[in-house]
Amino acid sequence: MSKICISSRKEVHLLVSEFYKKVRKDDLLGPFFNTVITDWEAHIEKLTDFWQSSLFLDRKYT
Numbered sequence: 001m002s003k004i005c006i007s008s009r010k011e012v013h014l015l016v017s018e019f020y021k022k023v024r025k026d027d028l029l030g031p032f033f034n035t036v037i038t039d040w041e042a043h044i045e046k047l048t049d050f051w052q053s054s055l056f057l058d059r060k061y062t
Helices: 009-025 029-036 038-056
Strands: none
Touching: 009 029, 009 038
Protein backbone atom coordinates (compact mmCIF):
# COMPACT_ATOMS: atom_id res chain seq x y z
CA MET A 1 0.00 0.00 0.00
CA SER A 2 1.43 3.36 -0.96
CA LYS A 3 1.23 6.44 1.22
CA ILE A 4 -0.13 9.77 0.03
CA CYS A 5 0.07 13.22 1.52
CA ILE A 6 -3.36 14.48 2.51
CA SER A 7 -3.59 18.09 1.45
CA SER A 8 -7.27 18.98 1.12
CA ARG A 9 -10.64 18.61 2.83
CA LYS A 10 -11.77 16.42 -0.06
CA GLU A 11 -8.95 13.96 0.68
CA VAL A 12 -9.71 14.02 4.43
CA HIS A 13 -13.38 13.31 3.68
CA LEU A 14 -12.45 10.42 1.40
CA LEU A 15 -10.19 8.87 4.05
CA VAL A 16 -12.78 9.23 6.83
CA SER A 17 -15.58 7.91 4.60
CA GLU A 18 -13.62 4.87 3.45
CA PHE A 19 -12.46 4.08 6.98
CA TYR A 20 -15.97 4.16 8.41
CA LYS A 21 -17.34 2.21 5.47
CA LYS A 22 -15.04 -0.62 6.62
CA VAL A 23 -15.94 -0.12 10.29
CA ARG A 24 -19.66 -0.38 9.51
CA LYS A 25 -19.13 -3.71 7.74
CA ASP A 26 -16.83 -5.16 10.40
CA ASP A 27 -18.29 -8.11 12.33
CA LEU A 28 -17.09 -6.82 15.70
CA LEU A 29 -17.23 -3.02 15.33
CA GLY A 30 -20.15 -2.68 12.93
CA PRO A 31 -22.98 -3.63 15.29
CA PHE A 32 -21.81 -1.15 17.94
CA PHE A 33 -21.24 1.79 15.59
CA ASN A 34 -24.40 1.12 13.58
CA THR A 35 -26.43 1.20 16.81
CA VAL A 36 -24.82 4.31 18.28
CA ILE A 37 -24.57 6.41 15.12
CA THR A 38 -27.96 7.12 13.56
CA ASP A 39 -26.97 9.85 11.09
CA TRP A 40 -23.84 8.68 9.30
CA GLU A 41 -23.70 11.63 6.91
CA ALA A 42 -23.60 14.14 9.77
CA HIS A 43 -21.11 11.99 11.69
CA ILE A 44 -18.73 11.77 8.72
CA GLU A 45 -18.94 15.55 8.24
CA LYS A 46 -18.16 16.17 11.92
CA LEU A 47 -15.18 13.80 11.80
CA THR A 48 -13.99 15.42 8.59
CA ASP A 49 -14.19 18.81 10.32
CA PHE A 50 -12.19 17.43 13.27
CA TRP A 51 -9.42 15.95 11.12
CA GLN A 52 -9.33 18.99 8.84
CA SER A 53 -8.83 21.19 11.91
CA SER A 54 -6.20 18.87 13.34
CA LEU A 55 -4.22 18.49 10.13
CA PHE A 56 -4.52 21.99 8.70
CA LEU A 57 -4.98 24.01 11.93
CA ASP A 58 -7.99 25.89 10.56
CA ARG A 59 -10.43 25.51 13.50
CA LYS A 60 -13.30 24.12 11.45
CA TYR A 61 -14.27 21.63 14.17
CA THR A 62 -16.52 22.93 16.97
